[in-house]
Amino acid sequence: MSTAEAPTPAEPVVAPAKTAMARPSIEPVTEATLPEFARFLCTHLHADRTAAAWEAGLRTQWSADAGNYGFVLRDKGEIVGGIGAYYADRWIRGQRERTCNITSWCVLDGYRQQSVRLAMSLLNQGGYHFTNFSPTTVVGSTLKFFKFKELDERVVVVLNLPCIPIGATQLLVNPAAIEAALQGEALKIYHDHAMFPWLRHVLIGRPGHWCHVIYKRRSYKGLPCADLLYISDRDVFASAFRRLAGHLLRKGMLTTHAEHRALSVLPWPAAIRTGFNPKLFLSASLTETDIDCLYSESVALDL
Numbered sequence: 014m015s016t017a018e019a020p021t022p023a024e025p026v027v028a029p030a031k032t033a034m035a036r037p038s039i040e041p042v043t044e045a046t047l048p049e050f051a052r053f054l055c056t057h058l059h060a061d062r063t064a065a066a067w068e069a070g071l072r073t074q075w076s077a078d079a080g081n082y083g084f085v086l087r088d089k090g091e092i093v094g095g096i097g098a099y100y101a102d103r104w105i106r107g108q109r110e111r112t113c114n115i116t117s118w119c120v121l122d123g124y125r126q127q128s129v130r131l132a133m134s135l136l137n138q139g140g141y142h143f144t145n146f147s148p149t150t151v152v153g154s155t156l157k158f159f160k161f162k163e164l165d166e167r168v169v170v171v172l173n174l175p176c177i178p179i180g181a182t183q184l185l186v187n188p189a190a191i192e193a194a195l196q197g198e199a200l201k202i203y204h205d206h207a208m209f210p211w212l213r214h215v216l217i218g219r220p221g222h223w224c225h226v227i228y229k230r231r232s233y234k235g236l237p238c239a240d241l242l243y244i245s246d247r248d249v250f251a252s253a254f255r256r257l258a259g260h261l262l263r264k265g266m267l268t269t270h271a272e273h274r275a276l277s278v279l280p281w282p283a284a285i286r287t288g289f290n291p292k293l294f295l296s297a298s299l300t301e302t303d304i305d306c307l308y309s310e311s312v313a314l315d316l
Contacts, residue, residue: 036127037086037087037088037093037094037124037127038086038087038088039084039085039086039087039130039131039134040084040085040087041080041081041082041083041084041134042071042081042082042083042084042085042095042097043081043082046085047068047071047072047082048064048068049092050067050071050082050083050085050092050095050097051064051065051067051068051071052064052067053085053092053095053119054067054095054097054117054119055067057119057121058117058119062314066315067117070310070313070314070315071083071097071099071116071117071313073099073313074099074100074101075099075100075101075102075103075205075308076100076101076102076111077102079098079100081098082097082098083095083096083097083098083116083117083135084096084098084131084134084135086120086124086127086130086131088124093120093121093123093124094119094120094121094124094127094128094131095117095118095119095120095131096115096116096117096118096119096131096132096134096135097115097116097117097118097310098113098114098115098116098135099113099114099116099308099309099310099313100112100113100141101114101307101308103307103308104198105299105303106303110142110299111140111141111142112141112142112143112144112308113135113138113141113142113143113144114143114144114145114146114308114309114310115135115143115144115145115156116145116147116309116310116314117310118131118132118152128155129155129158132155132156132159136159136295142294142295142296142298142299143161143294143295143296144292144293144294144295144304144309145161145292145293145294146292146293146306146309146310146311147290147292147310147311147316148290148291148292148293149290150290153290153291153293156293156295157293159295160295161293161294161295162293162294162295162301163291163292163293164272164274164291164292164293164294164301164304165272165273165274165291165301166287166288166289166290166291166292167272167273167274167285167286167287168270168271168272168273168285168286168287168289169270169271169272169273169276169279169280169283169284169285169286170233170238170268170269170270170283170284170285170286171254171258171268171269171270171271171280171281171282171283172267172268172282172283173239173258173259173261173262173266173267173268173269174255174258174259174262175259175262176255176256176258176259176260176262177259178256178259181219182217182218182219182252182253182256183216183217183218183219183220183256184215184216184217184253184256184257184260185215185216185217185223186213186214186215186216186260188207188214190216191203191214191216191225192204194216194220194223195216195223195225199223199225199245202225202245202307203225205307205308206227206307206312209312209313209315211229211230211315212227212228212229212242212312213227213228213229213230213239214226214227215228215257215260217249217250217253217254217256217257218246218249218252218253222246222249223245223246223249224244224245224246224249224250224253225243225244225245225246226241226243226244226245226250226257227241227242227243227307227312228240228241228242228269229242230264230266231270233268233270236267236268237265237266237267238266238267238268238269238270239261239266239268239269239270240270241269241270241271241272241275242305242306242307242311242312243305243306243307244271244275244276247275247276247277248277250276250277251276251277251278251280254280255280257269258280270286273285274301274302275305292304
């Protein structure tokens, strides 16, 4: 009688090793990759602006040593997220300061966990003061995690009333007249922003005591208004505002809108609007009064 063979012990089942998923890479936006980033923003952030318009807007830089236009997140060769940047060399309180305005932060849903890495790539660049002037609620919360501070979000809305030009207060709108009236850093600011067709420039005051006002024509409650982006001298602005308001009214703008923090005196009659997502800044030395909307997405993009 034959003896049955003992059963062979079963071989242990070994699960195939999982291949680690490579993390998306982060790279600076260069001259070569800016068109690709612009197409990404056109597709995923704001389709009403063409890729060409995105590219032209992001190409604006005011710094001699800006090394990038922001950073992108790339997976399998495709851009899946990005954050734009505007760099500028500025004179603030008599010191040269390097600023970086954060713009167009967009990450696809499947890669949201990489958003902090993307932001850190930008913020880890040393020697800059950082700003963000159009944060969503989520972006604002993320930037406050990085110790960004909020700016006063209140906006003053002033009814423009007729004004008969009297006294020494003058108003200049002609480009040649503005150039002749300004000098030094004030003239540089004008030259750096005169290229954008959606910006309007006005000087109010008198020779030697000018206030440079930059505004955009917008709509408020379906009616034309002037949205002030820059006021160079609060005191001159307060004394000469009536002349400006009359000019704006003649141009068809019924109200003037200005950040509360930019005014030393509230014009009359005025109301205060609230409930906006606060603008943000990160700086070891600058204060809220040093921060304005120049050299940023607010002027470089027709938002």
